[in-house]
Amino acid sequence: MNDGAPATLRVAVLGCGVVGTEVVRRLLTNASELHARTGTRLELVGIGVRSTATPRDPVVPTELLTEDLRGLATSADIVIELMGGIEPARGLVTGALAAGASVITANKALLAQHGPELYEAADAARVDLFYEAAVAGAVPVVRGVRESLAGDKITRVLGIVNGTTNYILDEMTSGGLDFEKALAQAQELGYAEADPTADVEGLDAAAKAAILASLAFHSRTSLDDVPVQGITSISPEDIASAAQTGHVIKLLAIAEQGTYDGVGGLAVRVHPALVPVEHPLASVRGPFNAVFVEAEAAGTLMFYGAGAGGEATASAVLGDVVAAARHRVNGGKAPSESAHAALPPMPAQAVHTRYQMRLDVLDVPGVLAEIAAVVAAHGVSIETVRQGMRDPDEGAALVIVTHSASESALAATVADLDTLEVVERITSILRVEGT
Amino acid sequence: MNDGAPATLRVAVLGCGVVGTEVVRRLLTNASELHARTGTRLELVGIGVRSTATPRDPVVPTELLTEDLRGLATSADIVIELMGGIEPARGLVTGALAAGASVITANKALLAQHGPELYEAADAARVDLFYEAAVAGAVPVVRGVRESLAGDKITRVLGIVNGTTNYILDEMTSGGLDFEKALAQAQELGYAEADPTADVEGLDAAAKAAILASLAFHSRTSLDDVPVQGITSISPEDIASAAQTGHVIKLLAIAEQGTYDGVGGLAVRVHPALVPVEHPLASVRGPFNAVFVEAEAAGTLMFYGAGAGGEATASAVLGDVVAAARHRVNGGKAPSESAHAALPPMPAQAVHTRYQMRLDVLDVPGVLAEIAAVVAAHGVSIETVRQGMRDPDEGAALVIVTHSASESALAATVADLDTLEVVERITSILRVEGT
Structure with a gap:
């Protein structure tokens, strides 16, 4: 594509909630920096929404709003999917990839359930499918695992990938609250939703665990492969008892190599665990996220940062937009998410x-x-x-x-x-x- | 380059010390994984050394050793420079880039002093120049800053980028040792060299600060722009006094935006500083490295890991080798290190x-x-x-x-x-x- 580097790339945003609004804001207000960093102008051509009648932040140009999601998704160079949920996101992403667009998504549910078919569609179309924002918000762990550790062998991933539960456990630890009080406080501060089920039962973390495991171990791990236990039964006595031996309790997403009947396998799971206070994950406080990676040569690495929030998530989305735009300008695409070294899933009992x-x-x-x-x-x-x-x-x-x-x-x-x-x-x- | 994806890429390693030996070991023993991840065979065609007579680790194939550094550097597709120092590394890297090779280097001194001319040479030749291993060893902060945060604005970087001094300060803090005793212990354990000057005077950290500042702020910062103060005058009383108010002392490499006489500027410096114990950098122990980044949208991020050691450094080098190989297979190159938003250096007094x-x-x-x-x-x-x-x-x-x-x-x-x-x-x- 070098010979015909485009002067402009058409960018479509699907979904205009908190993250979508922030992405639109930054695309518009940082246009000149983005131009300098990508070598091309990023033109926001449309913002796909379910209803154009819904009131929006003043930063969102009304004339760009459209309910023709499908038309928008198939007529842009870069499609940013921020709708969440499975449908219509899945159909729109598939359509965009088939039409030759690079796709950026923050949709962990979609990737945890349909990742493999989407990665294959992106490979077939020779375009990028990026999803840094789907795991641990602004924390650049997807790129770190996929690219920085590409010449190494990852042996274990331990992640605090849900800020709501980390905040609750942290308040139970430092403030001595019980689960119900800590949850209520998280809800007051906006760290937990009115229906906190997906967070406190570990389901959100499980989706991220499936994505991380697929990436780190070149496997096809889906949500169904991840046994989950949440934090609702953690008591102040559990926290106090852990503290007596120098541990804190964290909700961990874990993916690790193991052996089962002498055969190598991949075990992925989400559950609360005692972590020694001197472990780097123990000092991850409040709503922050962190992913701790053990690799054969690199030793231990940790990626830490804000796991949620409109601005932080928008930062991760825009990093991916810049990467995809550079690829369209300079040629190239991100590596395939191939499952070349796939380890079989290990039975949970093993x-x-x-x-x-x-x-x-x-x-x-x-x-x-x-x-x-x-x-x-x-x-x-x-x-x-x-x-x-x-x-x-x-x-x-x-x-x-x-x-x-x-x-x-x-x-x-x-x-x-x-x-x-x-x-x-x-x-x-x-x-x-x-x- | 898609139409003519090479079946083999010729890889040359310059320098065969601890890191070079590890890189050779992994290139040879992980050849099939590297093939799967890059889509091409990486053929080690030569290992450039000053003297072929020096005894080597048995993993190093004697028949690949050569003293013809220049000939090797200009006849490979990917050149890995691990010699250190300015010359002959500078001439070899320049020659390799001019001959169209992608270059991976772990040479912080070379980049801190001659980075801009090398980045320009890589851009002119439309090839990659990667250097993840030059800053904080295996910690993937170069890729994180350059790519993950490419759609954001970094406002400050605080790094613990020298493991020797972090180990010494940590021992002074937790073990109550004075500087001389802690240094002696670091030397015994191999964390400090016989001549520790470059580490304890902050010079090693200053080179990394210059590289990080250039990258994070799209600037041309060289070693001369970095005021440096080392840790030799830190006393047990300083440590104890810091502890009384909930601080630890860390040697920090700092790059931040500021204003001077109403004009924006970039301040880069290296010095010991009091850091609050609850700050994520405070819990970076022993010889580990960590870089804490503050960005407009992402908020705070931290990258943590092993800052030195043959294996860890080799992991970072190989991550770069895979990225460069993928570019040669799929087309594309890394973005230019352009200084498009260059901030003027701020006078230290400001x-x-x-x-x-x-x-x-x-x-x-x-x-x-x-x-x-x-x-x-x-x-x-x-x-x-x-x-x-x-x-x-x-x-x-x-x-x-x-x-x-x-x-x-x-x-x-x-x-x-x-x-x-x-x-x-x-x-x-x-x-x-x-x-």
Whole structure:
């Protein structure tokens, strides 16, 4: 394309919510910088919306609004999809790619469910499909994993990729709030939505985990491959108990290589976990996001920043717009998202990790021996046992941390412990990560 | 170039020290992954060394060693320069670019001194010049700043870009060592060289600051534009005093926009500074590096990882090799390092920051009033004053933190304080950053 570098590229924005408005603002107000950085003029040719009658921010030029989403998506050089959800976004993106447009999207649900078909469509059309804003907002982890680590082998990704839950856990940790109060506070501050389900149940994080796993391990991981546990059952006692041994509780999106029956596999999951306070992820505060990557040669890397918000997300979108525009000016396209080294998904039961179990037990002699025998019978070995916090009148409590054990061995252990008379209640089971 | 995608790209490595050996190892052992990721075979055609007689790691194929550096540099598609120093590296890189090769370099000294002429040579030849490994080792900050933030406006960069000094300061902080002991320990562990001057005097950090500033602010900043202060005068008392107010001392490379006489300018500098413990940079421990970036839309981002070491540096080099190879296969080149928005350098005296001054003073009435009057006379305002640590028999000590003040106002204040009879000694002056 060098011989015919375009003087102007036609840019379409689909969706004009908070992020869309910010993208429009920056396309218009930073036009000369964007021209200098891309070598071409980026002309905003239309803003696709469901209804042109909805009131908009004054920065949005009314004359560019259109309800003809399909027409707009198939008549631009660069299409920015910010509508969210599966349809009509999926059809519009597919149509835009087929029409030869480069597509930028912030739509994690779409990518987590239909990523592979979209990557293939982009490859077939020899155009870019970029999505930095879909994972961890402004944090440039997609580019970091795809390009900077392209000559390395990633072995594990641990991410705090949901700001709402990180804010809630942080307030529970530093402010001593319980989950309900911390959630209410997050909602007041706009960090959590009125219906917080997708965040607190870990579903948002799971979509990002699927995208990150696909990218880091050149695999085809979809949302269905990601077992999820949210943070609604995390109690102030869990937080306090973690603090006693120098840990904080974080909701982690994890993708890692493992072996199962001697065969390499990829395990992806989302759950709350104890993280040692000295781990870089432990100091990620409030609504921030961070992705910690372990690679064979690079060692450990971390990408940190704002995981949400109109402006931050717009920054990531515009970085992708500049990259796509440069490709259209200078020739070239981003590498394929090929699954050339695809690892098979590992069954969840085969995942090995350390566990912390809190148990309420009878305060009688021989309790520990009895419990230890059950744990040992399942081949799980105990790293530490300590006394948990409990009113002495009510009985005793134990906190057991295991060495690395498989999910299935742990589940069997828990089932057996639950039948012991000396065990009144299994208060919580949490994984320990980052060690 | 799409129509004639090469089946093989000829790769030359110049220099075969620790990093060169790791790069050779990974080029050879990961050949099939690299082929899958680039779409072409990367053929290692030669390893340029000063003497083929020097013993090498067994991984290095002896038959590829050559002393004909110039011939090798001008006969490959991708040239990886890992020799360090200015000459012959500069001539070899220039020759390679002129011959149409894409160049990857980890040579910070070369870029800090001759970056602009090399970027222009790469642009003229329409080839890539990549240097991720030259700043903060494996930490992908060059790509992050150049590409991910290409649609944003960076306002400030704060970096811990020298692992040796970070290790020393960290040991002084957590282990209570003095500078000499911490340096000796760093040398024992291989984190500091026998001659540590370039690290502890801040010169290594200054070269990286110049490169980062050029990149983040589209400017032409060279090493000569960077005032430098190292860490050799940092005392255990400085560390302890910083801790009392919730700060740690870090050696920072700083590039920021400011105004001087109403005109925008770019201030670049390297010096130790107090950083609040809750700042993400404060928890960067040991020999790690991190670069904290503030941008208009993205807000704050941080890139963290291993700043040195053969393997980590090789990872960054290979990420660049893959990017350059993809460009040669798919067409395209990286964007120019144009200085289109170049800010003029700001005079060092115009830089505004907060200061912490520690003074030994006479223990007599009216001392504070006298000192406060001198400070106020220079238009500097005091944020806090507290009693410093000193043996009461010897007199009193004061720790004064100022509001933001210009370097010149501070210098004049200090000069005047030094003439006061009540001031026995100005023990230390440190800047406070990250707020």
